[in-house]
Amino acid sequence: MAVSRRTFIEQLAVVGGLSLAVAGMEALGFGFASAQAAPPPLTGKGKGVRVVILGAGLAGMTAAYELTKAGYDCQVIEARSFAGGRCQTARKGFSHTDLIGHTQVCDFDEGLYINHGPWRIPYNHRSTLHYTKLFGVALEPFVNDNDAAYVYFQNGGGPLAGKRLRKGQLAADMRGYAAELMAKAAGKGGLDLPLSPADRDRFIGYLVSQGRLSPKSLAYGPTEGRGFDVYHGAGLDPGPGKLSAPFALADILSSDTWRALEPLGDHEQQLTMLQPVGGMDHLAKGFERHVGKLIRYDTEVQKLTQGAAGVEVFFTDKAGKSGSIQADYCICTIPLSVLQGLDVAVSAPFKAAMAGPAYAPVNKIGLQMKRRFWEEDHAIYGGHIATDIPGIDTISLPSTGWQGQKGVLLGYYAFGADAARISAKSPADRAAFAVAAGQKIFPEYAESFESAFSVSWHLTRYSQGGWAEWSDDARASAYPVLCEPDGRLYLAGEHLSYLGGWQAGAIESAWQQIAKLHARVNAA
Amino acid sequence: MRLLFASLALLTAAPAFGQDAGQTQFVTTCSACHQVTGQGIKGAFPALAGDPFVQGDADAVITTVLNGRGGMPSWKADLTDDQIAAAISYVRAAWGNTAPPVTAAQVAVVRARSAQPVVRSMQAH
Ligand SMILES: Cc1cc2nc3c(=O)[nH]c(=O)nc-3n(C[C@H](O)[C@H](O)[C@H](O)COP(=O)(O)OP(=O)(O)OC[C@H]3O[C@@H](n4cnc5c(N)ncnc54)[C@H](O)[C@@H]3O)c2cc1C
Numbered sequence: 161m162a163v164s165r166r167t168f169i170e171q172l173a174v175v176g177g178l179s180l181a182v183a184g185m186e187a188l189g190f191g192f193a194s195a196q197a198a199p200p201p202l203t204g205k206g207k208g209v210r211v212v213i214l215g216a217g218l219a220g221m222t223a224a225y226e227l228t229k230a231g232y233d234c235q236v237i238e239a240r241s242f243a244g245g246r247c248q249t250a251r252k253g254f255s256h257t258d259l260i261g262h263t264q265v266c267d268f269d270e271g272l273y274i275n276h277g278p279w280r281i282p283y284n285h286r287s288t289l290h291y292t293k294l295f296g297v298a299l300e301p302f303v304n305d306n307d308a309a310y311v312y313f314q315n316g317g318g319p320l321a322g323k324r325l326r327k328g329q330l331a332a333d334m335r336g337y338a339a340e341l342m343a344k345a346a347g348k349g350g351l352d353l354p355l356s357p358a359d360r361d362r363f364i365g366y367l368v369s370q371g372r373l374s375p376k377s378l379a380y381g382p383t384e385g386r387g388f389d390v391y392h393g394a395g396l397d398p399g400p401g402k403l404s405a406p407f408a409l410a411d412i413l414s415s416d417t418w419r420a421l422e423p424l425g426d427h428e429q430q431l432t433m434l435q436p437v438g439g440m441d442h443l444a445k446g447f448e449r450h451v452g453k454l455i456r457y458d459t460e461v462q463k464l465t466q467g468a469a470g471v472e473v474f475f476t477d478k479a480g481k482s483g484s485i486q487a488d489y490c491i492c493t494i495p496l497s498v499l500q501g502l503d504v505a506v507s508a509p510f511k512a513a514m515a516g517p518a519y520a521p522v523n524k525i526g527l528q529m530k531r532r533f534w535e536e537d538h539a540i541y542g543g544h545i546a547t548d549i550p551g552i553d554t555i556s557l558p559s560t561g562w563q564g565q566k567g568v569l570l571g572y573y574a575f576g577a578d579a580a581r582i583s584a585k586s587p588a589d590r591a592a593f594a595v596a597a598g599q600k601i602f603p604e605y606a607e608s609f610e611s612a613f614s615v616s617w618h619l620t621r622y623s624q625g626g627w628a629e630w631s632d633d634a635r636a637s638a639y640p641v642l643c644e645p646d647g648r649l650y651l652a653g654e655h656l657s658y659l660g661g662w663q664a665g666a667i668e669s670a671w672q673q674i675a676k677l678h679a680r681v682n683a684a
Numbered sequence: 685m686r687l688l689f690a691s692l693a694l695l696t697a698a699p700a701f702g703q704d705a706g707q708t709q710f711v712t713t714c715s716a717c718h719q720v721t722g723q724g725i726k727g728a729f730p731a732l733a734g735d736p737f738v739q740g741d742a743d744a745v746i747t748t749v750l751n752g753r754g755g756m757p758s759w760k761a762d763l764t765d766d767q768i769a770a771a772i773s774y775v776r777a778a779w780g781n782t783a784p785p786v787t788a789a790q791v792a793v794v795r796a797r798s799a800q801p802v803v804r805s806m807q808a809h
Contacts, residue, residue, distance in 0.1 A: 259728045260716075278809070428809075497755035501727065518752025521716075575808065577713050577762035584716035619716065624728065624755035627809065631751060631758065633798065661809040 196668045197286035200675035202230035204682040209233065211677070212473050212485050214464075215493035216455045217245020218663050219653040221447035222291075222670035223491045224454050230678065235485060236451065237475055239460040239622045243452065244444025245493075246277040246623060247663060250526060250613045251439065258619040264587050266526075266613045272561070272568045274526025275440045276615040278663050279570075280304060283432045285664035287671070288443070295446025297436050303559045304433040306543025307331065312601045313548045316416035320407060323415075324601050327546070329386050329404065330412060331421050332372070336380030337409045339371025343378045382406065420546035428662060435559060443663070463503040464490060466647045489677055493653040493670070495519065496642075497624035510646040516638025517655060519625020521579040523551075525594050525614035527571040533604035535563060545601060551578040552597045571598060571612070575626070583616035590614045627654055627661030643672075650677055706774030709767050713759070714775070722779040728755065733779035742786045745772055746794040760798070765791040 199222075209232050213220045216238035224234045242248070250256070251273040254266040268274070280302040281288050292299055307328025314322045343364050345351050353360055368375050372383040382403035392401030412418055436442040448455070458478040465472045471490040476482045492499065497519040504511075534540045534557050542559040556570035571594035574582065582590055591612035598605040617626040630639060642651050652666075652673040659665030711720055718724050722733035732738050738745060749768055752758035759768060765788040773785035 259725050426808075500754040515753045517754075518758040519755055521757050576757070577759065580714070580716050580757065581712050584711075616716070618755065618757065621728070625757070629752070629758060631798070634751075 196671055198290055199226050199671050200678070202226060202674065202678045204678070205231070206678060206681060207231035209489070209681055210235075210470075210487040211489045211491060212237065212471065212487035213491045213493070214461050214473065215245060215653070216240075216243040216448075216451075216457075217493055217653070217666060218247055218444070218447070219493040219666035219670040220245070220491070221444070221451050222667045223493070223652060223674050224451040225447060226671070226674055227678075228451065228454065234451075234454050235487070236455040237459050237461055237473065237485070238455050238457050241458050241478075242444075243448040243455055243457075244441055246617075247440055247444040248277050249439030249441035250274050250276050250615075254613075256613075256615060257621075258616065259621050259624075260619055262587050264613055267611045268526070268528050268568055268613070269566055272528060272566060273439045274524070274568050274570065274613055275435070276524045276526060276613065277617075278440050279435060281434045281436075281663070282428050282430060283434065284427070284430070285659075285662065287664045287667040288662075289434075291446060291667065292434075292436065292443060295443070295449065297442050297446045298438075299434040300437050300560060302433040302435040303542025303557075304429060304431060304544070306540060306557075308538070308540045309543040309557070310538075310540070310545045310601055311417045311420040311547070312545065313415055313417045313420070314600070315548045316414055318411045318414035320411045320415035320417060325407070325417060326387070327420065327543075330407070330417055332383065332386040333380075333406045333409070333412060334418055334421060336371040336373065336383070336386075336406065339367040340373055340378060340380040343367040343371070343373060347378060380406065416548065419548075428659075437560070461494065461502065464492070464649065465505045466490070466649060471648050489648045489650065489681075491650045491652055491670070491673060491677070493651075493666070495623055495625065495653065496628060496655055498622060504649075506646040506649060509641055513638035513641040516634035516642070517628035517630045519618065520575055520627055520629050520661075521577075521583065521616070521618040522626030523572060523574045523579040523582055523590075523614065523616045525571040525590060525612055526568045527591070527594060527598070527612050528566060528568045528610045529605075529608040530566055530610050531604070531608050532561075532564065532567045533602060533608055534567075534569070537604060538602070547597075547601065549597045549600070551582040551593065553578070555598060555601070566610075571595070579616065580618070583619055587612070587614050630660065645673075645676065645680075703774060703777065706770040707778070709763075709771040710774045710778075713763065713767075714771060717755075718775075722775065722781075732775045733781065735781075738775055739781050739783035742772075742783075742790060743794055745776070746786060746791050747798065750791070750795055751798055760795060765789075765795065 211227055211232050211234050213224050213234055213236045216236045220236055221243060224236050228234050250266040252266055252268055252270055255263065257263040309327045310324040311327050311330055312324045346353060346360060346364050355363060371380055372385050373380055382405055386406065387404050388401045389404045390398050390402040392398060459475045461473055461475045463474040470486055470488050472484050472486045473490065474482065474484045496514050496517060500514055540557055541562060542557050545555040551574050552572045554573040558567050558569060561567055582593060585593065591614065595606050595609050617623050643656055650673045652670045654660050654662065654665035656669040657665035659668065717729040718732050722731060724731040748756065749772060750760045768791045769786050769788040776783035776785065
C-alpha cells in the first residue's frame with residue numbers, strides 16, 4: 161500500500177506521541193511560515209488621498225508607514241501617550257493605570273524590564289522580522305525551550321506530584337518509553353508498517369537514536385542524554401559519575417507532567433525564537449521614528465461618521481477638548497473589545513459582526529529578583545517553568561543579562577478564568593500570590609524578591625483583552641464580514657488574521673487592508 | 685481551585701447553599717470586571733445590577749456567558765455547566781435583581797448549540 165508522507169506522520173502522531181511526529185515532520189522538510197513576507201507594492205496613485213488611521217499600534221503604524229511611502233496623506237489618532245499599542249515594555253518609570261483605577265509605576269533597576277505584552281518573535285514571522293530588519297531593531301535569541309527548566313505539577317497523582325522535575329529528563333523519559341514501545345512492536349512486525357524491511361530497520365534505528373534505546377534489547381534505561389545524579393568529571397572521582405534513573409512511565413503519566421512537553425508542537429512556538437535587545441517596544445519605536453510625526457497622541461476616538469464623500473472622526477484630547485478630522489478613508493485598528501462601545505456608523509450586519517469574537521483575559525507579572533538564583537543555584541538559563549499552579553501556568557526566566565547581578569523574571573503568564581480571578585486582587589496582592597507560588601519551586605524566590613509590575617490585559621484601557629478569540633461559528637460568520645470594508649471604513653489588526661495574538665497578525669492584516677484600499681483608489 | 689472556593693465560602697455570610705455557591709463563583713470569576721457590587725466600571729464593564737438584559741431571556745444570558753462578546757470573555761472552555769448556572773443564577777437574583785435561576789441543564793442545551801471552544805495550549809503567544 162502506498163502511503164503519503166502526511167499519512168505516515170499522522171500515524172506517527174497517533175502511535176508515537178506528538179514530539180516524534182514533529183521530529184518526523186522536520187526530518188521530512190515540512191515548513192510553514194506566515195503567508196506574507198513583505199508589504200504589498202503600492203504602485204500607482206495614492207498622492208494626496210487622505211487616510212485617517214485609528215490607533216498607533218503595530219497595525220496602525222504599518223498602515224501609516226506603507227501608505228505614506230506611497231504618497232498618501234495619513235494622520236494617526238492614538239488614545240495613549242505613546243505609540244505601539246500592546247507592543248509595550250515596562251522599565252523604570254513606566255506607569256500603568258488600569259480600568260479599576262490601580263496605578264503602578266515600574267520601579268525596576270535601570271536596565272531591567274519586563275515585556276508584559278509581546279515578548280518573542282518566531283523565526284517564521286517574516287512580516288515582523290521584515291520591520292525589525294528595516295528599522296535596525298537589534299535582536300537576540302529568546303530561549304523558548306530549555307531542557308534544564310523545571311516542570312512542577314501539583315494537581316496530578318503519584319510520587320511525582322508536587323516535585324520539581326527537569327524538563328529534559330521528563331522529555332528523555334517520555335521519548336524513550338514511547339520509542340521503546342514502538343521499536344519493540346515494529347521489530348516484531350506488530351505495527352503493520354507500510355514500509356519495506358530495509359526501511360523498517362531504518363525506522364527502528366531512528367527510534368533507537370531518538371529514545372537512546374539499547375540497540376540490542378531496544379529497552380530504555382539510564383542514558384547520558386537524560387543526565388546524571390553525580391556529574392561525570394575528572395580523574396576517578398567523580399570520574400564517570402552516576403547516571404540518573406528514569407522516572408517510571410506510570411508515574412509521569414499520573415503526574416500529568418507530560419503535558420508540559422507540548423510547546424514545540426505549535427507552529428508559532430518553534431525555534432529559533434528572537435527578541436529585541438532591551439525590550440519589545442524597540443519594535444514600536446522603530447516604527448515611531450518614521451511615522452511619529454503623523455501621530456496625534458493622547459487623543460481618544462469617540463465617534464465615526466461616513467458618507468459618500470468621506471469619513472469624519474470625532475475625538476477628545478487629554479484636556480477634554482473635542483475635535484474632528486475629515487478624510488477620504490479610515491483604517492481603524494482599535495481592538496473590537498473597545499470599538500464595540502464606540503459610536504461607529506456602519507451597516508447593521510457589520511455592527512453585529514463586531515460582537516463576534518471575545519477577548520482573552522491575560523495576566524503577566526514581572527518580578528525583580530536581587531540575585532539570579534535560577535542561573536547561580538539551578539543552572540537554568542532562560543526558558544519556561546511549566547506549572548499547573550492555577551493562575552501561574554508559566555514562570556519564565558529572562559533571555560538576557562546572563563550572569564548579571566539582578567534580573568526580572570516573568571512570575572506568571574495566565575489566561576482565562578484563572579487570570580480573571582487573580583486580576584481581581586490589588587497589584588500588591590498579585591505580587592504576593594506570585595511570590596508565594598514561585599517559592600514552591602525555588603527556595604530562593606521570596607528572599608530574592610524586590611519589586612513587581614503586573615498587567616491584566618482585560619483590565620487595560622484601550623485594549624480590554626489580550627487578543628481576540630474566535631469561535632468556529634464567529635470565524636465563519638462574523639470574520640469575513642469584518643475583513644471587507646464597510647463603506648469607507650477598513651478594519652485592521654491582529655483580530656483580523658489567523659495569526660491572532662501575534663504582532664505578525666497585526667502587520668499582515670494592515671498589509672492586506674491597505675492593498676485593498678489602494679486597489680480601490682486606483683480603480684476610481 | 686477547590687481550596688480557594690472553600691476559603692472564600694468561609695468568609696461570606698451564607699444564605700441558601702445554591703446562592704452561596706453562585707456568589708463564590710461570581711466573586712472568583714466575574715468580579716474583576718463587573719465588581720462585587722455588580723455595578724461594573726463605567727465605559728468598560730456594564731453594570732449587571734438592575735440590568736434588564738441580565739434579568740431577561742435566560743438563553744440570551746447563557747449564550748453571552750458561554751461565547752463572550754468583545755471585552756466579555758468566553759467562559760465555555762473554563763467553566764462547567766454547573767459553574768455557569770451558579771454564576772448566572774447569582775447575578776439574576778443579587779443586588780435587587782429578581783429573575784429566576786437557570787439550571788445546569790439549560791446551560792448544557794445552549795452549549796450543545798454553540799461552537800466548540802477554542803483549544804488553548806499551555807504556551808500561547
Ligand atoms: C500578553 C501578551 C503577549 C503577547 N505575546 C506576543 C509575542 O510574544 N509575540 C508577538 O508577536 N505577539 C504577541 N502578542 C500579540 C501582539 O501584542 C498583538 O497581536 C499586537 O501588538 C496587536 O497590534 P494591533 O495593532 O492589532 O493592536 P493594538 O496594539 O492594540 O493597537 C491598537 C491601538 O489603538 C489604540 N486605541 C484603542 N482605543 C482607542 C480610541 N478610542 N481612540 C484612539 N486610539 C485607540 C490603542 O491605544 C492602540 O495603540 C502578545 C499580546 C499580549 C497581550
